[in-house]
Amino acid sequence: MTDRTTLKTDPLVRIRGISKHYPVGRDAFGRPSAMLRAVNDVSLDVRRGETLALVGESGCGKSTLARLMLRLIEPTAGRIVFDDDDISKLSPRKLRPYRARMQLIFQDPFASLNPRMTVGDVLDEPLRINGWPREKRRERVAQLLAMVGLRSAHAERYPHEFSGGQRQRIGIARALACGPELVVGDEPVSALDVSVQAQIINLLGDLKAQLGLTLVMIAHDLAVVRHMADRVGVMYLGELVELADTRTLFSRPRHPYTRALIEAVPLPDPHVRPERRLLEGDAPSPLSAAPGCKFATRCPLARERCHSDTPALLETGEGVNGEPQRVACHYWKEADMGAPMTTAVAQESERYRLRAKLFQARLQALEEKTATQPVA
Amino acid sequence: MTIILAQHDQAPARTKRSDAMNDNVLTVEGLKVGFRTDKGRFSILDGVDFTLRRGRTLCLVGESGCGKSVTALSIMGLLAENAEILGGSARLNQHELIGLDRHALRRLRGDAMAMIFQEPMTSLNPAFTIGNQLIEGIRQHSDLEGAAAREHAIEMLKRVRIPAAEQRMGEYPHQLSGGMRQRVMIAMALANDPGLLIADEPTTALDVTIQAQILQLIRRLQHDSGTAVLMITHDLGVVAEVGDDVAVMYAGRIVERGSVTALFDDPLHPYTIGLLSSIPRLDDTLTRLSTIPGSVPTPAEMPRGCRFSTRCPFADQHCREEVPPLAAVGNDKEHVVACWKAPIEHCEECSESREVMA
Numbered sequence: 249m250t251d252r253t254t255l256k257t258d259p260l261v262r263i264r265g266i267s268k269h270y271p272v273g274r275d276a277f278g279r280p281s282a283m284l285r286a287v288n289d290v291s292l293d294v295r296r297g298e299t300l301a302l303v304g305e306s307g308c309g310k311s312t313l314a315r316l317m318l319r320l321i322e323p324t325a326g327r328i329v330f331d332d333d334d335i336s337k338l339s340p341r342k343l344r345p346y347r348a349r350m351q352l353i354f355q356d357p358f359a360s361l362n363p364r365m366t367v368g369d370v371l372d373e374p375l376r377i378n379g380w381p382r383e384k385r386r387e388r389v390a391q392l393l394a395m396v397g398l399r400s401a402h403a404e405r406y407p408h409e410f411s412g413g414q415r416q417r418i419g420i421a422r423a424l425a426c427g428p429e430l431v432v433g434d435e436p437v438s439a440l441d442v443s444v445q446a447q448i449i450n451l452l453g454d455l456k457a458q459l460g461l462t463l464v465m466i467a468h469d470l471a472v473v474r475h476m477a478d479r480v481g482v483m484y485l486g487e488l489v490e491l492a493d494t495r496t497l498f499s500r501p502r503h504p505y506t507r508a509l510i511e512a513v514p515l516p517d518p519h520v521r522p523e524r525r526l527l528e529g530d531a532p533s534p535l536s537a538a539p540g541c542k543f544a545t546r547c548p549l550a551r552e553r554c555h556s557d558t559p560a561l562l563e564t565g566e567g568v569n570g571e572p573q574r575v576a577c578h579y580w581k582e583a584d585m586g587a588p589m590t591t592a593v594a595q596e597s598e599r600y601r602l603r604a605k606l607f608q609a610r611l612q613a614l615e616e617k618t619a620t621q622p623v624a
Numbered sequence: 625m626t627i628i629l630a631q632h633d634q635a636p637a638r639t640k641r642s643d644a645m646n647d648n649v650l651t652v653e654g655l656k657v658g659f660r661t662d663k664g665r666f667s668i669l670d671g672v673d674f675t676l677r678r679g680r681t682l683c684l685v686g687e688s689g690c691g692k693s694v695t696a697l698s699i700m701g702l703l704a705e706n707a708e709i710l711g712g713s714a715r716l717n718q719h720e721l722i723g724l725d726r727h728a729l730r731r732l733r734g735d736a737m738a739m740i741f742q743e744p745m746t747s748l749n750p751a752f753t754i755g756n757q758l759i760e761g762i763r764q765h766s767d768l769e770g771a772a773a774r775e776h777a778i779e780m781l782k783r784v785r786i787p788a789a790e791q792r793m794g795e796y797p798h799q800l801s802g803g804m805r806q807r808v809m810i811a812m813a814l815a816n817d818p819g820l821l822i823a824d825e826p827t828t829a830l831d832v833t834i835q836a837q838i839l840q841l842i843r844r845l846q847h848d849s850g851t852a853v854l855m856i857t858h859d860l861g862v863v864a865e866v867g868d869d870v871a872v873m874y875a876g877r878i879v880e881r882g883s884v885t886a887l888f889d890d891p892l893h894p895y896t897i898g899l900l901s902s903i904p905r906l907d908d909t910l911t912r913l914s915t916i917p918g919s920v921p922t923p924a925e926m927p928r929g930c931r932f933s934t935r936c937p938f939a940d941q942h943c944r945e946e947v948p949p950l951a952a953v954g955n956d957k958e959h960v961v962a963c964w965k966a967p968i969e970h971c972e973e974c975s976e977s978r979e980v981m982a
Contacts (some may be wrong), residue, residue: 301706303834306831408962413919414919429857442687442858442903443687443898443899444919446902446913447915447917448915450912450913450915469904471905473907474904475905475913498921508833509832512833512836513837513906514836514859514861514865515864515865515905516860516861516864516888516903516905517864517888518863518864518865518885518888519885519888530803597890598889599891600891600900601890603968604897606968606969607894607898607914607937612938614937
């Protein structure tokens with residue numbers, strides 16, 4: 249996590265009115281019969297050195313937005329400005345130098361590595377494409393492996409010889425190969441077991457601090473987001489409905505959807521079993537082009553106006569850190585009801601706390617003893 | 625006169641015993657399962673023990689490959705071809721399940737015991753309507769036919785709160801959302817009022833707001849019917865939310881078992897402690913998460929003793945050599961742990977660490 253006071257506010261990426269619509273089906277004249285609005289008119293800045301999380305449920309457009317940001321898919325409308333250059337219209341050839349500066353980490357470490365390539369080849373490929381001389385590449389591969397906590401001997405091995413956590417380390421090393429400024433993680437830890445997930449979250453945090461990276465995290469696990477992000481954008485059906493710094497968002501969510509999302513998270517504390525107000529129903533089809541707020545069909549506060557008038561993402565005052573809190577809701581003042589119950593401090597027992605401390609202290613002591621052997 | 629007296633004497637004793645018998649819906653003892661592969665035989669489950677009482681929820685928790693799903697599949701008699709049960713027993717209402725033939729198991733599945741899976745889409749037949757599949761299950765295991773079976777199916781869909789139940793009967797699985805499909809699965813599983821419901825990661829594929837709905841639904845239905853639920857999950861939040869009891873599994877063994885509050889407030893096994901402290905929490909903003917170093921050993925490199933000893937900071941030679949028994953270490957006899965070092969604050973290895981911390 250970045251030291252929030254020294255955060256520079258100069259944006260690395262500026263997204264303006266970006267949309268991605270997919271035609272669905274064909275009518276008798278070959279014209280699309282409907283439009284799937286995967287991302288609809290989203291504007292957003294990614295600041296240098298921050299970790300920005302995009303959260304929301306499946307189909308909300310968070311992955312599409314991330315891919316638009318990297319221009320892996322073509323926007324239907326809108327602009328993407330990367331480090332003062334508009335990259336939304338560049339040809340593939342002109343885009344190439346920017347590719348090395350922005351990288352993606354995938355969710356599934358089993359599907360995102362070529363099984364026929366050794367780890368060394370996987371890491372060598374981006375270097376070769378970007379014109380690194382042969383003699384420097386070997387050294388760089390070893391350096392990358394060390395950075396993510398693997399041994400240089402691992403370069404000879406194939407992906408299937410590694411566990412899920414190790415594969416995700418390889419995926420991270422590949423993303424970092426050419427020294428990118430922006431790294432986008434598309435659910436980089438959600439396929440991993442909790443104990444391994446914690447290792448990868450720590451690794452990402454360390455690398456970010458070490459290399460001064462800007463991170464965009466696509467995630468659905470709010471606890472992970474709370475832990476890693478400086479700012480959070482909440483998406484619902486292709487639209488950004490709330491954007492605020494992490495502390496503000498979790499302690500004072502202002503969009504009713506954000507609140508519902510936070511309150512739905514099961515807490516690892518059996519003493520707090522809140523009888524919560526659950527959201528009814530499912531998200532409506534993204535094909536429907538009904539006017540008004542997309543969340544209105546499930547919103548407990550929805551009124552007539554919500555079904556006709558689309559709310560804009562507007563500043564609603566300052567958050568905890570003096571950052572603006574932006575909310576797209578006509579009635580956010582009524583949704584603003586203080587802290588959601590699930591963010592109340594869980595009661596950890598004294599015994600658990602003592603043992604957790606002992607466990608970590610003992611691990612550290614052993615680590616110091618065995619010197620600096622990288623974690624397998 | 626004497627006869628009446630004798631009856632009086634016996635009556636309380638008998639009810640007590642039968643209560644205890646009825647209460648234990650599922651008893652699993654020393655369950656051992658192995659897999660045959662082209663690389664040899666591997667032990668997957670190595671002596672799993674637990675009991676599940678009527679109306680209670682037991683959560684089996686652990687990381688991928690720890691054997692929690694294999695435990696469930698062994699009970700249901702749904703293990704893969706290359707798996708074999710090497711020993712132990714699993715009794716449903718005192719009836720042994722291990723070794724039952726296919727026909728006997730078929731009669732039990734969907735009737736006395738039922739299971740729901742992570743991916744409802746892969747468990748529903750895409751070629752048949754929801755109503756068709758529900759009615760089939762009802763007709764298999766009851767005397768209901770025709771209109772009566774159909775009525776019961778609609779009733780079940782209403783119980784799992786599917787809106788417009790009658791209309792849904794004629795729809796196909798692909799026409800429903802993920803949450804609705806899982807509701808249909810639950811309706812099917814509970815249609816014949818089973819004593820045991822096994823839920824294998826029922827909400828893992830669902831979004832968090834839908835997960836909350838499904839968990840609440842399972843809890844409510846269980847409250848009404850008294851079904852015992854064996855919930856398999858990797859999410860400690862889900863455990864805390866729905867569990868009465870928990871068994872933590874690691875590499876094919878239960879390493880700790882107890883009530884949910886005991887496990888969260890007084891975790892004894894180093895693995896449980898490590899697991900609890902490696903989850904990021906909604907309520908904290910610590911800069912670093914605690915971790916458990918390394919990963920689960922492969923079957924080929926499994927240590928002879930405690931299977932967590934390769935990653936445990938407290939492990940010594942004894943731990944690596946000898947399997948610790950699952951036993952109580954405190955006053956709570958229901959709270960058992962398989963660790964030579966528990967509770968860790970009293971173990972020798974901790975003395976240094978305590979000094980460091982002090």
